Amino acid sequence: MLKEFKAFIARGNVLDLAVAVIIGAAFGRIVTSLTEDVLMPVIGKIFGGLDFSSYFLTLGPVPAALRGSTDYAALKKAGVPLLGYGEFITQAVNFLIVAFIIFLIVRSVNKLMPKPEVAAPVEPADVTLLREIRDELKGRPRV
Template sequence: MLQEFKTFIARGNVLDLAVGVIIGASFGAIVKSLTDDLIMPIVGAVIGGIDFSNYFVPLSSKVTATSLAAAREQGAVFAYGNFITVAINFMIIAWIIFLLVKAVNRAIPKKEAEAPAGPSDEVKLLTEIRDSLKK
């Protein structure tokens, strides 16, 4: 069993996956910083500085707080504003990844498909024989 495990780990696919996960986590941090620190402030300035993250509806009469974090400590809340913020972040991240993939696809030249090779000499000869026999 230990030998099988070593063989499994030594395969390139597992190592490729590990590298992909590590790079993906790092890339996720970069994209999160891009959206949180650069893009969302611009979006906030364009729409008048509205911060959706503190919009909520208290589900309990005990909740009297005005910020989402404080309201969650007091009881259950329906945090629709936080959902709107996360949805906007997702759309921005999806757009950035789309543009990145599009740029990479343009930068890396595609291999042209090789023209299919013509029939071999044997096939040509057999075709001629068949056609001769039909006459």
């Protein structure tokens, strides 16, 4: 069983997948930072100081110490049931950014990759033979 496991791990596609997962996780952190630290503040500024992280609905009782608080993280940490639609908006923007960047990468790679040469379809031997017979009969004089 150990030999089978080594053979499985040593296959190229498994190693490629592992590298892709690690790079994807690091890329995800970069995109999260881009969204939370760069894009969302700009979007908030455009829409009049809007801070999406403070948009939520409380679905249960709020402790007395946190009454009137708009700190989503503190309320969540206190165990208050929240519907954090502002956080959802942030994550949706994250997703759109990642999807667009992946689209651009795939598009660029497809343009860089050489197009495979398409060979002319090989005609079956019987069709070739019939074509030769037809041409030969056309060349004969009619009786």
